[in-house]
Amino acid sequence: MRCFTLYGPILCYHDVPDLDSVADPSRPRARLNLAKAETIAEMHSKRKPGLPSEHLLTINIYDPIVHSKRKWEMCCTSREQQKVWYDAINAWNGKGEGSAVEITAQKVGDAFLTVGAAVGIGAGPDHDGEDGGGGGGGSTRLSPSHKEGRHSMSDLGKYHAEAKARPQQQRAAHVDDELVAKAAARAVELLREKLSEGRPKFPVAVLSVVVLNAAIHFVRNGSEETYKATMLFANAFALYVFLKERSSEAGSRLRRGPKARAAKEGRSVAAPKPAGADERARSPRTAPADAEGVSSRRSFARTLPAGSTIPRASPARDSALEDALRAHGPESAAAVRARAAASTDDVEAKPHTYANTDAGTFNLRVGPNYKKNKRKAPSGPALYDLVSLDFLYADAPLKNATDKFRVPDIPGITDVSTGHAHIPPVLIVNTWLPGEEPAMFAKGGGEGETYSIPMVFALSEDTLKQLKDLDIASPGVKLLSEWCKRAEKEPDFRGRFKCMGMIEDIESTGVPKFIQGYNGKPALVTKSGTFRRYANYIEFTINVNLWAFLARKGLFTITPTFPDFVFNVGFTIEGRKDEELPEVLLGGCRLMNLDPEQAVVDGVDDVEL
Numbered sequence: 173m174r175c176f177t178l179y180g181p182i183l184c185y186h187d188v189p190d191l192d193s194v195a196d197p198s199r200p201r202a203r204l205n206l207a208k209a210e211t212i213a214e215m216h217s218k219r220k221p222g223l224p225s226e227h228l229l230t231i232n233i234y235d236p237i238v239h240s241k242r243k244w245e246m247c248c249t250s251r252e253q254q255k256v257w258y259d260a261i262n263a264w265n266g267k268g269e270g271s272a273v274e275i276t277a278q279k280v281g282d283a284f285l286t287v288g289a290a291v292g293i294g295a296g297p298d299h300d301g302e303d304g305g306g307g308g309g310g311s312t313r314l315s316p317s318h319k320e321g322r323h324s325m326s327d328l329g330k331y332h333a334e335a336k337a338r339p340q341q342q343r344a345a346h347v348d349d350e351l352v353a354k355a356a357a358r359a360v361e362l363l364r365e366k367l368s369e370g371r372p373k374f375p376v377a378v379l380s381v382v383v384l385n386a387a388i389h390f391v392r393n394g395s396e397e398t399y400k401a402t403m404l405f406a407n408a409f410a411l412y413v414f415l416k417e418r419s420s421e422a423g424s425r426l427r428r429g430p431k432a433r434a435a436k437e438g439r440s441v442a443a444p445k446p447a448g449a450d451e452r453a454r455s456p457r458t459a460p461a462d463a464e465g466v467s468s469r470r471s472f473a474r475t476l477p478a479g480s481t482i483p484r485a486s487p488a489r490d491s492a493l494e495d496a497l498r499a500h501g502p503e504s505a506a507a508v509r510a511r512a513a514a515s516t517d518d519v520e521a522k523p524h525t526y527a528n529t530d531a532g533t534f535n536l537r538v539g540p541n542y543k544k545n546k547r548k549a550p551s552g553p554a555l556y557d558l559v560s561l562d563f564l565y566a567d568a569p570l571k572n573a574t575d576k577f578r579v580p581d582i583p584g585i586t587d588v589s590t591g592h593a594h595i596p597p598v599l600i601v602n603t604w605l606p607g608e609e610p611a612m613f614a615k616g617g618g619e620g621e622t623y624s625i626p627m628v629f630a631l632s633e634d635t636l637k638q639l640k641d642l643d644i645a646s647p648g649v650k651l652l653s654e655w656c657k658r659a660e661k662e663p664d665f666r667g668r669f670k671c672m673g674m675i676e677d678i679e680s681t682g683v684p685k686f687i688q689g690y691n692g693k694p695a696l697v698t699k700s701g702t703f704r705r706y707a708n709y710i711e712f713t714i715n716v717n718l719w720a721f722l723a724r725k726g727l728f729t730i731t732p733t734f735p736d737f738v739f740n741v742g743f744t745i746e747g748r749k750d751e752e753l754p755e756v757l758l759g760g761c762r763l764m765n766l767d768p769e770q771a772v773v774d775g776v777d778d779v780e781l
Contacts, residue, residue: 176246178257181207181264183231185244204244206264210234213261215254223247227254231261383409430565430771471575472566473775478577478628479560481772484511485519485527485764493518505584508630512557516762523735523765528558531757534672534692534742539753549754551744555652556599556629556759559585563625563766566774569604570624572704573711576774577626585630586708590639594657595631598709599759601743602626603671605716605731610724622717623731623771629759647747648756655745656710659703667698668746671714672760676738683733687726695723696746734766 177184177200184200204211216228227248234241248254387406487494496510511528519527532550559580570576579598580586588597607621631639635652638645642653659666674692675681700718704711716724742760747753772778 176257178260181205183244183261204231204233206261211261213258215258225249227251229254229257229261430769430773430777472570474778476562476577476778478562478573478580478626480577481562481564481778482766482770483522483525484561485522485525485762487514488518488520491518503580503582505582508557508559508582508585509633512554512632521738521764524767524770525764526561526766527762527764529554529740529742529760529762531742531760533674533740534744534757534760536744536755536757537747537753538755539747539750541750542747542753551742551755551757552646552648553632553634554757554759555632555635555648557632558759558761559598559628559630561625561627561761563623563771564774565607565621565623565768565771567621568619569622569715569717570602570626571713573600573602573626573628576624579709580628582630588631588636590631590636592639592642592653592656595639595653596656596706596709597631597636599629599631600626600709600711601629601714601759602711603714603716606724606728610717610721610728612721623768627759627761646756647752647754648745651745651747651752651755652758660705663698666701666703667696668748669697669701669712670694670744670746671697672742672744674740674742676740678737681733681737683730683737687730690726694744694746695719731768734763734768737765739763739766 173190174185174187177186183204183206185202185204187201211234212232214230214232216230217226218228219226220228225247227250229246229248231244231246232241233243246257248257383406387402487497491514493510493514497507500506500510514528516527516530531552531554534551535548536551538547538549559582562577564570564576573579579600586598590597603625605623605625607623635649638649639653642650645653655665655668659669672692672694675683678688678691697712697714700715702713702715704713716727719727740760740762743758744755745758747755
């Protein structure tokens with residue numbers, strides 16, 4: 173049966189098998205504080221289908237937050253009971269909980285109905301919750317199955333005579349206030365602990381208390397829509413505070429990172445070369461056609477060979493890769509192809525090393541009709557082979573890879589003709605990661621301390637063969653050709669470039685759960701991507717500092733934990749039409765326990781390379 177109880181100003185709605193089951197007034201199906209809510213009670217005499225009598229009482233509940241209205245509907249057993257409920261509800265309406273209520277007990281038939289504990293059969297909100305219910309201004313009436321659950325007034329009087337003997341139930345109306353008081357006391361205690369540790373978090377703590385109190389107010393007094401909006405905002409704020417705390421820890425670790433390590437080792441920053449020295453050192457063949465017209469760039473201390481800042485994974489003993497490197501040399505064309513063909517078992521997984529990734533690690537789009545089917549499958553062989561990778565830490569991002577590194581010159585790899593002027597044999601993907609804690613409203617696109625990770629790729633043998641006749645080439649090779657042709661002039665097509673990160677065995681790494689959900693998910697590089705065409709290569713820069721704040725914050729948070737896991741990075745071009753599918757991996761790398769503290773610091777570590 174469905175019934176109502178009134179404990180002080182707290183009107184409770186119950187849905188129980190029988191009246192004796194209403195034992196705990198602090199656990200109703202719904203609850204409304206009449207002393208705090210704005211309500212208007214109305215009596216009606218109208219027979220409605222499914223209700224046991226015509227003595228109806230409607231409680232209109234007005235939401236002062238969003239100016240909406242909902243109602244609870246009560247069906248009383250008699251006219252006298254209807255009048256008692258009407259007076260009791262109006263006596264509390266808008267009055268504080270300390271107000272006196274003149275109605276203490278009234279004779280109804282052969283039983284007493286008390287304001288302290290009163291019951292009436294009726295209909296209320298149709299969902300669990302506190303401070304009301306019944307969204308949309310409607311009401312839920314008593315179903316026919318509840319008609320047989322009516323009790324006589326003598327039963328009601330007997331039940332409530334027993335209920336009055338349980339004083340702990342009279343304090344039910346104050347449960348919420350006690351919990352709030354305890355929560356506030358705990359917040360003050362935590363604040364004192366933070367201040368005693370010498371890490372004042374006063375602004376964040378005060379803001380947290382304000383948000384908590386606002387959320388409690390809206391949840392207690394607002395409608396269901398207000399409740400949902402409040403919970404959404406409160407969760408977003410909690411996520412922000414969590415990321416801020418984690419990034420503060422990450423920032424402290426990064427402050428003990430590359431520069432601190434170099435300073436501890438007694439190294440000093442080398443004087444940078446005069447502006448323009450890098451330009452004079454460049455070969456005319458590789459001089460950039462600077463699309464952005466930037467004439468002044470940050471000068472780096474010394475130009476290094478590509479691939480000299482982080483060791484490549486060594487071949488496993490007695491493997492085919494080891495034989496190939498021994499026979500042809502580690503810098504030969506055969507070595508590049510052998511490394512691309514090697515499996516993960518053919519290399520030694522030592523900390524702070526890198527290797528080629530397995531293209532099948534990434535699930536990419538397949539047709540037909542991807543928009544409807546949303547089907548993905550492991551990628552086929554990558555279109556590019558990884559030639560080299562570097563890991564640099566500097567006071568500014570590496571806007572052009574050749575400002576710091578010399579592009580590899582490998583005969584048969586970097587100088588081959590593709591048969592298409594718009595498709596050079598080499599692709600450089602230069603990724604910038606924040607080296608300092610991201611700010612929510614930062615401007616300038618992140619010109620401060622940055623980890624720059626340039627990866628040099630060369631077209632694979634299979635891709636070169638397919639480029640000889642694009643008419644019969646695979647959809648992935650055709651899409652690559654279109655991207656190389658159109659990306660420089662068309663931002664929308666350039667924005668089809670996607671990057672992916674896949675942490676191996678992520679469940680055992682301790683990475684936060686909300687970040688685990690993005691493992692392996694692709695991210696389109698739109699406004700944060702820069703396309704530059706050179707004589708024999710294309711350089712595509714990914715500026716993570718231009719990503720959404722939560723994405724930057726999350727990445728900065730997990731950067732100090734890189735040494736704890738193996739991280740696969742991959743790139744592809746998004747296919748949208750059936751003729752562009754299946755997607756295929758452009759290229760990628762496998763970073764094994766990458767240690768940010770071991771990044772080469774520009775002007776410090778590179779003097780010894």
